[in-house]
Amino acid sequence: MTGPHDNAAGRSFRQPYNFAYLDEQSKRMIRRCILKSMAVPGLQVPFGSREMPLAYGWGTGGIQVTASVIGPNDTLKVIDQGADDATNAVSIRRFFKRVAGIATTEITEAATIIQTRHRVPETPLKEGQIIVYQVPSPEPLRRLEPRDSETRKMHAYAEYGLMSVELYEDIARFGHIATTNSYPVMTNGRYLMSPSPIPKFDNPKIANNPAIQLFGAGREKRIYAVPPYTQVQSLDFEDHPFRVQRWRQCCSLCGATDSYLDEIVMSDKGRRMFVCSDTDYCTTRRNHGHLGPDRGDPADIELLLPSKIATGSESR
Amino acid sequence: MISVLDTAGLEPGFANPVFDSQDTFRRVLDAYAYVGRPQTLVSATAAVGPLDPATAAVCLTLADCETPVWLDSRSNLPSVRKYLGFHCGVPFVDSVERSTFAIVANPMTMPRLAEFNPGTELEPQVSTTIVVQVPSLNGGPPVRWRGPGIQREVSVDVDGLASWFWEDWELNHELYPSGVDVLFTSGNAIIALPRSISGEI
Numbered sequence: 425m426t427g428p429h430d431n432a433a434g435r436s437f438r439q440p441y442n443f444a445y446l447d448e449q450s451k452r453m454i455r456r457c458i459l460k461s462m463a464v465p466g467l468q469v470p471f472g473s474r475e476m477p478l479a480y481g482w483g484t485g486g487i488q489v490t491a492s493v494i495g496p497n498d499t500l501k502v503i504d505q506g507a508d509d510a511t512n513a514v515s516i517r518r519f520f521k522r523v524a525g526i527a528t529t530e531i532t533e534a535a536t537i538i539q540t541r542h543r544v545p546e547t548p549l550k551e552g553q554i555i556v557y558q559v560p561s562p563e564p565l566r567r568l569e570p571r572d573s574e575t576r577k578m579h580a581y582a583e584y585g586l587m588s589v590e591l592y593e594d595i596a597r598f599g600h601i602a603t604t605n606s607y608p609v610m611t612n613g614r615y616l617m618s619p620s621p622i623p624k625f626d627n628p629k630i631a632n633n634p635a636i637q638l639f640g641a642g643r644e645k646r647i648y649a650v651p652p653y654t655q656v657q658s659l660d661f662e663d664h665p666f667r668v669q670r671w672r673q674c675c676s677l678c679g680a681t682d683s684y685l686d687e688i689v690m691s692d693k694g695r696r697m698f699v700c701s702d703t704d705y706c707t708t709r710r711n712h713g714h715l716g717p718d719r720g721d722p723a724d725i726e727l728l729l730p731s732k733i734a735t736g737s738e739s740r
Numbered sequence: 741m742i743s744v745l746d747t748a749g750l751e752p753g754f755a756n757p758v759f760d761s762q763d764t765f766r767r768v769l770d771a772y773a774y775v776g777r778p779q780t781l782v783s784a785t786a787a788v789g790p791l792d793p794a795t796a797a798v799c800l801t802l803a804d805c806e807t808p809v810w811l812d813s814r815s816n817l818p819s820v821r822k823y824l825g826f827h828c829g830v831p832f833v834d835s836v837e838r839s840t841f842a843i844v845a846n847p848m849t850m851p852r853l854a855e856f857n858p859g860t861e862l863e864p865q866v867s868t869t870i871v872v873q874v875p876s877l878n879g880g881p882p883v884r885w886r887g888p889g890i891q892r893e894v895s896v897d898v899d900g901l902a903s904w905f906w907e908d909w910e911l912n913h914e915l916y917p918s919g920v921d922v923l924f925t926s927g928n929a930i931i932a933l934p935r936s937i938s939g940e941i
Binding site for chain 1: 757758759761762763765766768769770772773774775801802804806807860861862864865869887888889890891916917921934935936
């Protein structure tokens with residue numbers, strides 16, 4: 425227990441930042457907001473969003489929440505649309521390595537804190553893990569009502585009829601609810617909440633999850649949370665129940681049929697591939713010997729995962 | 741107004757403020773997340789007058805110049821005021837409804853829950869968090885808790901509460917999403933009781 429503390433304390437002398445970048449006053453303010461948001465699941469708690477060393481829109485809300493929560497004994501995983509090796513994920517992971525000196529991982533099960541942009545990992549989360557969502561626009565009603573003063577009242581008095589009208593209009597126009605991401609949910613039966621732009625495929629994972637789910641919106645200065653084992657319902661109608669998207673294909677690399685697939689154009693002749701969006705899930709499956717219909721064609725793998733072939737695994 | 745600080749007899753705060761407050765916060769977060777399960781605060785602080793180590797650690801972790809604190813009659817002592825004033829820089833208030841944190845060292849004589857600030861429908865987050873220090877986190881009459889953070893239900897038997905407490909708690913729960921949150925402390929351990937939880941005797 426004292427080992428890592430001492431190491432981190434020693435490190436903080438040599439570097440010009442406080443542990444995890446934020447000053448203690450800011451962390452306390454954010455921590456108080458996190459506790460309030462845990463007490464009222466789905467409530468958007470305003471907080472004093474600080475200026476971070478990257479622009480709004482690059483995950484500043486998530487970074488501030490992570491910085492206030494993280495300790496020297498934590499292991500951090502960062503994903504961007506499911507991928508550990510996308511630009512945003514790599515730079516945030518490197519940021520925390522540098523300002524907090526913590527361990528990082530790509531393996532979902534090994535992480536104590538997972539910061540994510542727009543996906544929930546396929547591997548089920550467990551008790552003791554914290555998932556931090558980067559949220560661009562926390563207000564699910566914003567597209568329907570641009571005035572903040574009004575949306576706040578709609579939340580205060582649980583006036584959510586407008587959202588049902590929006591979904592109904594989808595049905596009237598397309599015959600089904602066409603919203604595929606940021607699909608609105610009702611949290612603990614009280615607050616309408618945007619699950620951040622995760623695909624609606626991930627909505628069921630938010631409900632009754634054993635892990636702590638924290639949402640941070642830096643530009644909009646809001647924090648909200650879903651505690652473990654909380655009822656979260658995707659809005660729907662009796663005759664148009666909520667359904668997640670399904671694919672006819674399986675993952676070309678690992679053959680998974682239960683994961684969220686990205687469609688990738690492989691050539692200008694229109695050849696396409698479907699692969700898991702969750703890179704850790706796909707890699708783990710392939711390491712366990714699961715192969716997709718393309719039998720893991722080396723040329724395709726090299727095209728998709730050049731760093732994995734070249735360096736084996738992470739060596740940043 | 742400048743007053744000379746008398747540091748005689750001032751108890752020390754966290755040995756390592758950055759990491760001890762982070763560690764304490766994570767355990768408080770776990771208490772809010774896995775409601776009903778006692779969490780042990782490892783980062784040691786000494787007891788401060790009537791305040792148990794857990795009560796003091798929670799204050800050091802969460803209170804500062806932005807959070808008005810109210811002290812009950814047992815904890816309203818010069819040693820406690822000096823400790824919280826020096827380490828946290830908190831402003832003290834005499835009226836419970838203006839407090840962000842209320843410290844209750846004697847739960848038998850605490851004000852009724854309706855006297856604390858419940859927040860408003862527009863701003864439920866401005867409500868008071870009451871830190872209630874009890875003689876023991878178990879051994880009292882069992883109460884069934886239900887709500888977010890609990891799978892089905894959990895039986896918690898916090899000891900030393902006033903007879904009206906659970907009656908008042910149901911009224912508080914009815915105010916949801918407004919209402920106060922309670923953090924029970926005893927010795928080194930805490931149990932959180934957020935407003936989203938209903939308690940049935």
